[in-house]
Amino acid sequence: MKLLKLLPLAALAVMPTLGFAQEVTEAAEAVDATATLNMEMVFIFNSLLFLIGGVLVFFMAAGFCMLEAGLVRTKNTTMQLTKNVALFSLASIFYYLVGFNLMYPGDAWMFQGWMGGFSPTVLEPVGVGMADLVDVSYASVGSDFIFQLMFCAATASIVSGALAERIKLWPFLFFVIVLTGIIYPIQASWSWGGGWLSEAGFSDFAGSSIVHGAGGWAALAGALILGPRLGKYKDGRVIPMPGSNLPLATLGMFILWFGWFGFNGGSQLAMGTVGDVADVSRIFANTNAAAAGGSIAALILSQLLFKKADLTMVLNGALAGLVSITAEPLAPGIGLATLIGAIGGVIVVLTVPMLDKLKIDDVVGAIPVHLFAGIWGTLAVVLSNGDATLGGQITGIVGIGVFMFVASAIVWFILKAVVGIRVDAESEIAGLDTTELGMEAYPEFGK
Numbered sequence: 001m002k003l004l005k006l007l008p009l010a011a012l013a014v015m016p017t018l019g020f021a022q023e024v025t026e027a028a029e030a031v032d033a034t035a036t037l038n039m040e041m042v043f044i045f046n047s048l049l050f051l052i053g054g055v056l057v058f059f060m061a062a063g064f065c066m067l068e069a070g071l072v073r074t075k076n077t078t079m080q081l082t083k084n085v086a087l088f089s090l091a092s093i094f095y096y097l098v099g100f101n102l103m104y105p106g107d108a109w110m111f112q113g114w115m116g117g118f119s120p121t122v123l124e125p126v127g128v129g130m131a132d133l134v135d136v137s138y139a140s141v142g143s144d145f146i147f148q149l150m151f152c153a154a155t156a157s158i159v160s161g162a163l164a165e166r167i168k169l170w171p172f173l174f175f176v177i178v179l180t181g182i183i184y185p186i187q188a189s190w191s192w193g194g195g196w197l198s199e200a201g202f203s204d205f206a207g208s209s210i211v212h213g214a215g216g217w218a219a220l221a222g223a224l225i226l227g228p229r230l231g232k233y234k235d236g237r238v239i240p241m242p243g244s245n246l247p248l249a250t251l252g253m254f255i256l257w258f259g260w261f262g263f264n265g266g267s268q269l270a271m272g273t274v275g276d277v278a279d280v281s282r283i284f285a286n287t288n289a290a291a292a293g294g295s296i297a298a299l300i301l302s303q304l305l306f307k308k309a310d311l312t313m314v315l316n317g318a319l320a321g322l323v324s325i326t327a328e329p330l331a332p333g334i335g336l337a338t339l340i341g342a343i344g345g346v347i348v349v350l351t352v353p354m355l356d357k358l359k360i361d362d363v364v365g366a367i368p369v370h371l372f373a374g375i376w377g378t379l380a381v382v383l384s385n386g387d388a389t390l391g392g393q394i395t396g397i398v399g400i401g402v403f404m405f406v407a408s409a410i411v412w413f414i415l416k417a418v419v420g421i422r423v424d425a426e427s428e429i430a431g432l433d434t435t436e437l438g439m440e441a442y443p444e445f446g447k
Contacts, residue, residue: 046138050143053262054262055262056262057266058150060260063259064256066249067248068252072165072363072364075433076164079437087157094177099180100121100145101120102116102117102181105117113190153180154215155214155218158366159172162219166227167222167423168419168420169437175415183404184214187210190400192210201392203396205328209401212377213397214400215370216369216372216374218408221412223367227361228359233359261287286337289334292341293321294319294324295345297345298314299317301313320344320372321345325341343376352365355368381393
């Protein structure tokens with residue numbers, strides 16, 4: 001009887017303990033739910049940054065196209081338009097088939113730190129959930145692929161402008177296949193894919209050397225092997241060959257400036273925290289400042305050197321400023337970013353005539369903008385990034401430069417020997433629009 005009387009008291013004593021245990025369980029479940037939600041939001045916002053950045057960089061394809069179409073002569077405009085559409089399409093296909101996994105091999109290196117494996121890109125399945133993802137802290141494979149593809153295509157666009165007005169269409173497009181599917185991804189894997197350059201301390205935030213310098217080296221190899229346009233250099237003089245449409249070229253420059261916010265801003269690779277978003281906004285501000293510095297420096301210097309301001313120098317000065325800040329758009333303040341961009345603008349004005357003295361014919365100024373300013377921007381990283389070293393930066397510049405130049409030259413030499421890469425003199429004089437394509441961009445002008 002006494003035990004029966006004590007049972008209610010015992011139940012009352014146990015009830016708080018049971019209630020506390022239930023509260024602990026509920027709290028733990030709430031913490032787990034919050035952590036899962038946070039991971040989902042990070043994944044969503046990171047993927048969104050890649051998608052928005054990728055779309056902005058995609059618009060740069062239009063910028064390259066318009067810039068080149070405006071800076072070539074009327075008789076070669078359709079060819080440039082055709083090359084730009086085709087090169088982007090080929091880059092999309094071959095970066096999917098080979099390039100993406102070659103550039104980001106993960107644990108699938110064929111030669112550790114130097115070359116990954118050859119396999120097509122595989123996306124997540126339709127309707128994938130958080131439980132199905134291998135890495136929920138990063139972003140979707142599809143968004144990463146689209147973003148990185150745009151960088152790959154931009155590299156090919158750099159080559160297109162430098163070799164304009166005298167190269168055959170199909171050999172050029174074959175080179176694009178090799179460049180975007182194999183050559184560019186291999187060297188990019190050395191840094192962004194966790195290869196030997198990343199271990200050597202090389203730092204290139206968004207690709208002053210990895211993208212722009214790489215395209216510049218490939219263009220330089222092609223320009224040397226292809227040779228200058230007929231009549232460009234005569235009796236020790238440089239013969240001016242003005243572009244067909246400066247308003248179009250100016251539009252192209254502004255489109256590139258606009259797209260560069262995605263190029264550099266998206267390279268933050270994260271938008272899941274307050275700090276990430278603040279960093280992206282800082283990158284936007286520095287990117288804009290560098291472009292402004294480059295254009296004004298080119299404007300002033302061209303006036304001083306040539307006695308008249310040169311619009312083409314101003315356009316390329318802005319682009320050189322953008323290339324210069326691309327290696328480190330986060331760490332500098334706006335003032336330093338403007339200075340870095342301004343030096344890029346100066347480099348363009350000084351190196352365009354230098355190439356002409358060497359009889360290296362670059363129709364749109366791609367080599368000064370992307371290669372020379374890219375080298376400067378890569379070196380300038382040490383001015384604001386305390387983790388970067390001059391030795392590490394020089395190692396990256398030399399490593400990328402040697403590989404891109406030699407690999408590109410081999411492909412160009414093979415193409416030259418097998419099918420030829422240059423149109424005949426008659427076709428070049430008449431213009432590639434009619435001789436290679438049978439279609440004029442401005443048919444009324446000829447009539």
